[in-house]
Amino acid sequence: MKLGCCYYPEHWPETLWTGDAAQMADLGLSLVRIGEFAWSRIEPEPGRYDWAWLDRAVETLRNAGLQIIMGTPTATPPKWLVDSMPDMLAIDLDGKPRKFGSRRHYCFSHKGYRAECARIVAAMAERYGEHPAIAAWQTDNEYGCHDTVLSISDAAAEGFRQWLADRYTTIAALNTAWGNVFWSMEYRDFAEIDPPFLTVTEAHPAHVLDYRRFASDEVAAFNALQVDIIRSASPGRDVLHNFMGFYNDFDHHKLSKDLDLATWDSYPLGFLEQFWFSDEEKAAYTRQGHPDIAAYHHDLYRGMCSGANARRWGVMEQQPGPVNWAKWNPAPLPGMVRLWSWEAAAHGAEFCSYFRWRQVPFAQEQMHAGLLRPDSQPAPGFDEVQQIAQELDNIDLRDNAQASVALIFSYDADWMVRTQPQGADFRYDELTFRWYSALRQLGLDVDIVSTQAPLDGYKLIVAPTLPHMDAQLIERLKELDATILFGPRTGSKSENLSIPDQHGLAFMDLHVERVESLRPGLKEGLPNSDLTVERWMEDAGNGLESNYTLADGRNLLIRQLNFHYCAGWPDNDLLRVIMRDMAVMAGLKVYDLPSALRISQRSGKIFAFNYGTEALDLSATFPQLMGTDLLIGNIILPPAGVAIWKAERDS
Numbered sequence: 001m002k003l004g005c006c007y008y009p010e011h012w013p014e015t016l017w018t019g020d021a022a023q024m025a026d027l028g029l030s031l032v033r034i035g036e037f038a039w040s041r042i043e044p045e046p047g048r049y050d051w052a053w054l055d056r057a058v059e060t061l062r063n064a065g066l067q068i069i070m071g072t073p074t075a076t077p078p079k080w081l082v083d084s085m086p087d088m089l090a091i092d093l094d095g096k097p098r099k100f101g102s103r104r105h106y107c108f109s110h111k112g113y114r115a116e117c118a119r120i121v122a123a124m125a126e127r128y129g130e131h132p133a134i135a136a137w138q139t140d141n142e143y144g145c146h147d148t149v150l151s152i153s154d155a156a157a158e159g160f161r162q163w164l165a166d167r168y169t170t171i172a173a174l175n176t177a178w179g180n181v182f183w184s185m186e187y188r189d190f191a192e193i194d195p196p197f198l199t200v201t202e203a204h205p206a207h208v209l210d211y212r213r214f215a216s217d218e219v220a221a222f223n224a225l226q227v228d229i230i231r232s233a234s235p236g237r238d239v240l241h242n243f244m245g246f247y248n249d250f251d252h253h254k255l256s257k258d259l260d261l262a263t264w265d266s267y268p269l270g271f272l273e274q275f276w277f278s279d280e281e282k283a284a285y286t287r288q289g290h291p292d293i294a295a296y297h298h299d300l301y302r303g304m305c306s307g308a309n310a311r312r313w314g315v316m317e318q319q320p321g322p323v324n325w326a327k328w329n330p331a332p333l334p335g336m337v338r339l340w341s342w343e344a345a346a347h348g349a350e351f352c353s354y355f356r357w358r359q360v361p362f363a364q365e366q367m368h369a370g371l372l373r374p375d376s377q378p379a380p381g382f383d384e385v386q387q388i389a390q391e392l393d394n395i396d397l398r399d400n401a402q403a404s405v406a407l408i409f410s411y412d413a414d415w416m417v418r419t420q421p422q423g424a425d426f427r428y429d430e431l432t433f434r435w436y437s438a439l440r441q442l443g444l445d446v447d448i449v450s451t452q453a454p455l456d457g458y459k460l461i462v463a464p465t466l467p468h469m470d471a472q473l474i475e476r477l478k479e480l481d482a483t484i485l486f487g488p489r490t491g492s493k494s495e496n497l498s499i500p501d502q503h504g505l506a507f508m509d510l511h512v513e514r515v516e517s518l519r520p521g522l523k524e525g526l527p528n529s530d531l532t533v534e535r536w537m538e539d540a541g542n543g544l545e546s547n548y549t550l551a552d553g554r555n556l557l558i559r560q561l562n563f564h565y566c567a568g569w570p571d572n573d574l575l576r577v578i579m580r581d582m583a584v585m586a587g588l589k590v591y592d593l594p595s596a597l598r599i600s601q602r603s604g605k606i607f608a609f610n611y612g613t614e615a616l617d618l619s620a621t622f623p624q625l626m627g628t629d630l631l632i633g634n635i636i637l638p639p640a641g642v643a644i645w646k647a648e649r650d651s
């Protein structure tokens with residue numbers, strides 16, 4: 001695994017560049033990302049390019065032996081461009097323009113802006129496409145950040161109407177598919193259809209769902225425009241994008257078909273603070289991040305690319321210290337930057353790049369830590385990066401093999417759930433995360449895959465929820481010998497978000513009679529047990545075998561052959577019990593890991609990570625392990641500690 005950093009030469013006096021590049025190389029870095037926010041410096045006036053400074057920056061980095069990931073600057077169009085076509089701005093769901101003065105101030109659907117993006121990308125690719133220092137290209141930056149996928153601009157409305165016409169062909173077919181007879185919502189022509197927002201009460205769910213699908217396709221088309229230009233002018237270089245954490249507003253699988261590898265921006269402490277984690281989890285992991293945040297996204301983005309690029313991925317931005325954008329921004333526990341880096345390696349990352357090289361003393365991100373302080377002195381994360389740079393040389397990480405467990409992830413499923421949650425806390429991303437976490441607590445490695453991915457070779461396949469399952473996926477699953485577990489609401493909707501003739505999984509002869517969502521504090525328990533179901537419960541079964549039954553007599557875990565259906569949202573303890581049962585049934589070896597310990601297996605090695613604030617004795621979980629067996633670390637694993645040993649010692 002290579003190490004890198006994100007660098008912004010335009011932010012610093014040129015007198016610092018040579019020293020920065022030499023220090024990066026001395027630290028053990030070999031990759032540097034530049035350029036992704038530099039449009040105003042590259043083209044200070046319309047049509048007048050200033051390449052001289054960027055040429056010198058590229059040569060400075062090259063002379064230090066560093067390879068460059070060149071970013072296209074389309075996330076930050078300059079003021080002169082906005083002024084020349086003010087309708088390029090996105091319009092948010094409250095009808096307000098996303099104005100200049102920050103970033104991501106454009107609408108993906110605006111044809112004029114797409115043309116300007118094509119022009120600047122072509123100019124950059126023509127100038128640097130064959131440069132020997134350019135190893136890869138990054139398109140734009142963090143598509144959709146700051147809620148910028150959904151725009152209701154005139155350009156988006158026009159694009160949506162055409163998208164609908166292509167999808168349904170006739171307005172009669174659309175009216176029927178959506179069920180527009182309800183509330184007298186029938187249309188006479190595609191031209192009458194607006195984006196489904198600013199309505200008096202909730203908009204038609206099928207309308208909302210299709211708008212999300214349209215907006216997702218616009219992001220993919222915007223990206224493909226850049227990829228095609230880059231591939232033509234810069235053959236042989238990888239093209240990638242940096243995705244975000246817990247962000248599902250567009251279909252990353254569809255977009256990644258045009259990429260060579262997927263990357264993501266890893267901020268475990270910010271994500272712990274900003275998302276739906278409990279107060280207890282936030283208190284326990286304040287300075288570490290939840291033990292499964294980073295791993296979940298590593299495995300998600302490892303599953304993005306397919307074909308020859310299958311399982312190619314990396315970390316484009318790794319948090320090296322406190323961030324600036326969460327409600328509260330604690331510093332990582334000493335050792336966590338090294339742990340996060342090693343965890344990326346254990347999940348197969350090709351590189352781990354730190355954001356950023358030096359903390360900037362001005363503008364919006366001045367409180368975001370870097371590897372250097374603003375005065376160029378090393379920040380706490382610097383020494384940890386230096387340590388892992390030295391350690392990586394001694395560990396063989398060549399293979400990136402398929403795991404034994406697959407978790408099926410669907411962006412369309414997320415949009416269906418968000419469009420009709422039926423319960424305020426039924427969140428797709430939390431459900432998938434909790435299922436993943438339960439598997440990881442048992443020491444299992446997991447591939448997170450799309451509904452289109454090959455599923456042969458997996459022993460256990462779990463789908464936290466798939467409200468709509470297409471016939472092709474069902475047939476592929478029926479051909480497998482794997483143990484397969486579906487979560488609540490699977491099979492409950494048609495493609496257009498209506499209730500099908502049979503509510504449930506017809507191929508299991510499973511019928512769902514009724515569903516209910518449970519407010520916080522309302523739970524249904526198992527007999528003589530503290531294990532409970534919360535948030536969501538279904539009346540299901542049709543006389544099928546049930547592995548678990550609630551105290552009120554309702555079936556929870558229903559079985560037919562190798563298929564299993566969980567008819568509710570188990571609490572975390574019950575979910576872990578269920579996953580253990582499924583794993584054992586699939587013939588997998590499981591471990592009773594302490595709550596703060598996680599392991600990964602790769603290249604014939606076991607990697608152990610202590611996410612707790614207390615030391616852990618590894619021999620309690622791995623009794624065959626001796627201290628002399630460790631390639632890295634100690635048998636007594638300190639907080640934020642990493643240990644690596646050969647897997648055969650655990651037999």
